[in-house]
Amino acid sequence: LAKTTQPISMDSYEGQEVNITCSHNNIATNDYITWYQQFPSQGPRFIIQGYKTKVTNEVASLFIPADRKSSTLSLPRVSLSDTAVYYCLVGSLIYNQGGKLIFGQGTELSVKP
Amino acid sequence: EAQVTQNPRYLITVTGKKLTVTCSQNMNHEYMSWYRQDPGLGLRQIYYSMNVEVTDKGDVPEGYKVSRKEKRNFPLILESPSPNQTSLYFCASSAPGHYGYTFGSGTRLTVV
Numbered sequence: 001l002a003k004t005t006q007p008i009s010m011d012s013y014e015g016q017e018v019n020i021t022c023s024h025n026n027i028a029t030n031d032y033i034t035w036y037q038q039f040p041s042q043g044p045r046f047i048i049q050g051y052k053t054k055v056t057n058e059v060a061s062l063f064i065p066a067d068r069k070s071s072t073l074s075l076p077r078v079s080l081s082d083t084a085v086y087y088c089l090v091g092s093l094i095y096n097q098g099g100k101l102i103f104g105q106g107t108e109l110s111v112k113p
Numbered sequence: 114e115a116q117v118t119q120n121p122r123y124l125i126t127v128t129g130k131k132l133t134v135t136c137s138q139n140m141n142h143e144y145m146s147w148y149r150q151d152p153g154l155g156l157r158q159i160y161y162s163m164n165v166e167v168t169d170k171g172d173v174p175e176g177y178k179v180s181r182k183e184k185r186n187f188p189l190i191l192e193s194p195s196p197n198q199t200s201l202y203f204c205a206s207s208a209p210g211h212y213g214y215t216f217g218s219g220t221r222l223t224v225v
C-alpha cells in the first residue's frame with residue numbers, strides 16, 4: 001500500500017474553510033483514499049472516502065486530481081469541535097488486500113476562536 | 114446501534130500473565146483488525162482478518178495472537194505480556210468495499 005505524507009499540524013480559526021493535503025505518490029490502480037478524524041483517547045472516526053475526482057458528504061469534501069498522487073480534505077466552516085488529528089490513508093479495493101490499512105502520522109488541526 | 118465493542122476499557126496486569134482483550138461487532142462485517150497507538154508512533158496495525166478463520170499479520174504482530182472463529186468476534190491475545198506492550202488498543206471492523214472502518218472505544222493496557 002502507498003505511504004502517505006501530510007502536514008504535521010495546521011492552525012485555523014472558527015468559521016474558516018480548512019484544506020488538508022495528502023501526498024500518496026505510489027498509489028495503485030486498485031487503491032482508494034480515505035480520511036479519518038481522531039479525538040484524544042478515542043477511536044478514529046471515518047470521514048470520507050473516494051477514488052477519483054470529487055466526493056462530498058455532510059461533513060467534508062474530498063478532491064482527488066486526475067493523477068491521484070495527492071488528495072485534499074476540505075472542511076467547510078470549522079468550529080472548535082473540529083480540533084482533532086486527521087489521517088489520510090490509502091486502502092486496497094482488492095478483497096484479500098482490503099484488510100490492511102497503514103496510518104501515517106496524521107495532521108493535528110487546531111481551531112481557535 | 115451499530116458498534117464495535119471492546120472489553121475491558123482499562124486493564125492493569127503484570128508481566129507474563131496471559132490476557133485476552135475481546136472485540137465484538139454487530140454489523141456482520143467481514144473485515145476486522147487490531148491496532149495499537151503509542152505517543153509519537155501513531156496507529157500501527159497488529160493483525161487483521163478478512164473473514165472467519167482468515168487472519169494475517171499487520172506491521173507489529175510480535176507478542177500477539179488473534180483468532181477469528183466467529184464472524185462477529187476477533188479477540189486479541191497476549192500470551193506473555195511485557196511492559197513494551199503497554200499501549201492504547203483499538204479494534205475495528207468494515208465490510209469489503211464499504212466506506213470506512215468502525216472503531217471501538219479502545220482498551221488502555223498497562224503491563225507492570
